[in-house]
Amino acid sequence: MAKKIGVIVNPVAGIGGRVGLKGSDGEAILAKALALGAKPECPNKAVVAISQFKDFQDEPLEIYTYPKEMGEDEMRAAGLTPIVIGEIDSGHTTPDDTVRAAKDLLALGVELILFAGGDGTARNVLDAVGEEIAVLGVPGGCKIHSAVYAINPKTAGKLVLEFLLGKVQDLKESEVMDIDEDAFREGVLRARLYGYMRVPNEKKMVQNLKSGRGYGEEAALDLVARYIAFNLEEDVLYVMGPGSTVRGVMNKLELPNTLLGVDLVYNNKVIANDVNEKGILDVLAQYDKARIIITVIGGQGYLFGRGNQQLSPAVIREVGLDNIKVIATKNKMFSLFAQPLLVDTGDESLNEELSGYARVTVGYGESVMFKVNA
Numbered sequence: 001m002a003k004k005i006g007v008i009v010n011p012v013a014g015i016g017g018r019v020g021l022k023g024s025d026g027e028a029i030l031a032k033a034l035a036l037g038a039k040p041e042c043p044n045k046a047v048v049a050i051s052q053f054k055d056f057q058d059e060p061l062e063i064y065t066y067p068k069e070m071g072e073d074e075m076r077a078a079g080l081t082p083i084v085i086g087e088i089d090s091g092h093t094t095p096d097d098t099v100r101a102a103k104d105l106l107a108l109g110v111e112l113i114l115f116a117g118g119d120g121t122a123r124n125v126l127d128a129v130g131e132e133i134a135v136l137g138v139p140g141g142c143k144i145h146s147a148v149y150a151i152n153p154k155t156a157g158k159l160v161l162e163f164l165l166g167k168v169q170d171l172k173e174s175e176v177m178d179i180d181e182d183a184f185r186e187g188v189l190r191a192r193l194y195g196y197m198r199v200p201n202e203k204k205m206v207q208n209l210k211s212g213r214g215y216g217e218e219a220a221l222d223l224v225a226r227y228i229a230f231n232l233e234e235d236v237l238y239v240m241g242p243g244s245t246v247r248g249v250m251n252k253l254e255l256p257n258t259l260l261g262v263d264l265v266y267n268n269k270v271i272a273n274d275v276n277e278k279g280i281l282d283v284l285a286q287y288d289k290a291r292i293i294i295t296v297i298g299g300q301g302y303l304f305g306r307g308n309q310q311l312s313p314a315v316i317r318e319v320g321l322d323n324i325k326v327i328a329t330k331n332k333m334f335s336l337f338a339q340p341l342l343v344d345t346g347d348e349s350l351n352e353e354l355s356g357y358a359r360v361t362v363g364y365g366e367s368v369m370f371k372v373n374a
Contacts, residue, residue: 005164008098050114122146147175147199261275317350
């Protein structure tokens with residue numbers, strides 16, 4: 001008997017990330033992203049995940065999906081033949097299309113729905129199917145706070161195979177979270193729990209829920225920030241990533257900063273605030289030496305690919321892999337419970353190059369070595 005799964009792709013998920021818009025919710029933001037030259041990233045990530053299905057040869061596999069850019073195109077790009085259902089207005093897809101697609105797939109009796117997108121896409125799928133069916137997300141958005149996503153696209157495809165082969169049978173309830181993007185763009189993070197969906201229970205392959213700052217972190221953060229601020233090199237352009245840990249460094253330097261964006265600093269002066277990928281690359285071309293300073297996403301362990309898409313593969317390669325400095329408090333690192341750090345840049349070869357071990361500054365002159373996985 002054939003196995004049946006469903007695939008949904010949100011073609012515009014995360015399109016605002018590299019151009020510094022920190023999301024893609026709403027027609028106005030989508031239009032602005034496109035005007036800034038943004039290119040869809042989510043479809044390519046979906047192709048990476050779907051390509052793993054070619055390894056399933058035990059029995060027939062029927063893959064149902066929606067037309068054109070909502071799954072059909074990605075399936076064919078992966079060398080697979082989908083069963084196409086439903087209708088869309090190609091080039092003008094909406095969240096309602098995602099909800100309708102998920103409901104149609106549920107009605108067809110598929111065993112699992114694989115969807116590619118961000119937290120907004122997860123909310124749409126939740127609205128359609130709740131906890132009635134197994135789901136798994138391919139991370140293609142900017143924020144990805146929810147715990148229903150695989151750690152990266154390739155792993156998403158592999159976990160679906162494990163599920164179909166019966167190697168992973170248990171399902172776990174996982175949180176669907178989303179934030180207020182308008183507040184997010186103003187530097188305010190407001191996250192909300194919308195509900196739960198059931199995902200294959202393999203914790204090494206599914207990302208954790210993003211966590212906030214724990215009790216007693218202020219003093220620890222102060223030590224890390226003070227050390228980094230006092231040891232910045234002269235005549236080096238610093239690309240300061242998002243997050244409260246990096247903001248602590250900027251505060252020590254008494255410089256204006258963007259909590260949820262990327263700032264550029266040279267000789268203790270701000271060159272630019274809240275820059276997108278193109279802006280970073282334009283400035284990098286004017287300087288001989290540069291460093292990237294980033295922190296770790298609490299509870300998840302991501303270095304790249306979650307909320308800092310402005311630090312694209314092109315930016316990382318231009319700066320150089322040896323010029324990346326990772327900072328975090330001890331509590332944040334210990335809260336990972338010895339799980340590795342993660343990278344999900346959208347460039348598989350770069351992910352492999354970043355894998356291995358990274359030195360993380362965790363105090364005043366203190367550092368630890370942490371494993372990094374792609």
